[in-house]
């Protein structure tokens with residue numbers, strides 16, 4: 078059933094892409110490929126890629142297309158993604174990335190592009206109270222009464238605010254989304270692979286909506 082499930086998760090920062098991608102990956106037994114997480118890990122490890130990307134990430138800008146393409150090409154070429162498929166979270170983010178990715182995946186194209194729809198006013202609130210685990214990237218919502226950092230209930234790691242979840246970087250990232258990433262909606266609509274899913278509601282409700290779209294499509 079899961080063979081060949083290839084999904085791109087698309088939507089504003091804070092729409093719930095990370096949470097839903099992790100659940101989809103578990104459900105369909107495919108790897109969750111988050112380009113943001115790959116970059117944050119590279120920064121943590123202080124690798125060549127991490128050093129090149131850190132300042133760009135902190136400013137809320139986009140990392141160069143050629144670097145992103147080589148990272149993603151390397152990851153989807155690995156055995157797990159080649160055989161089972163993948164949930165791609167945070168890529169592509171520009172038309173250049175989307176067209177290059179189309180050429181890379183010509184023989185086994187992506188089946189579903191899910192646009193998780195949550196309006197800007199709502200994600201702004203979500204992002205400013207978002208906290209993440211430094212070790213496992215689990216996401217939490219702060220109420221303001223927690224210690225800083227607090228302990229991750231999943232892995233025991235430190236839960237902190239992301240360095241790009243500051244008001245300036247949040248606004249920058251949402252502006253970059255409207256200018257460079259939102260045009261991809263029309264791009265994928267034109268190819269008939271785009272599915273708009275309402276991202277409001279509990280994580281369970283949203284997950285059910287996405288699962289229905291994918292499972293209905295797979296049965297066709």
Ligand code: AMP
Nearest residue numbers: 112113134137138139140145167168170
């Ligand atoms: P995310 O966790 O998806 O919000 O990504 C965090 C940051 O990583 C973004 O603000 C960008 O700086 C960078 N990034 C992630 N994916 C991409 C991509 N496909 N293209 C360019 N930059 C990216």
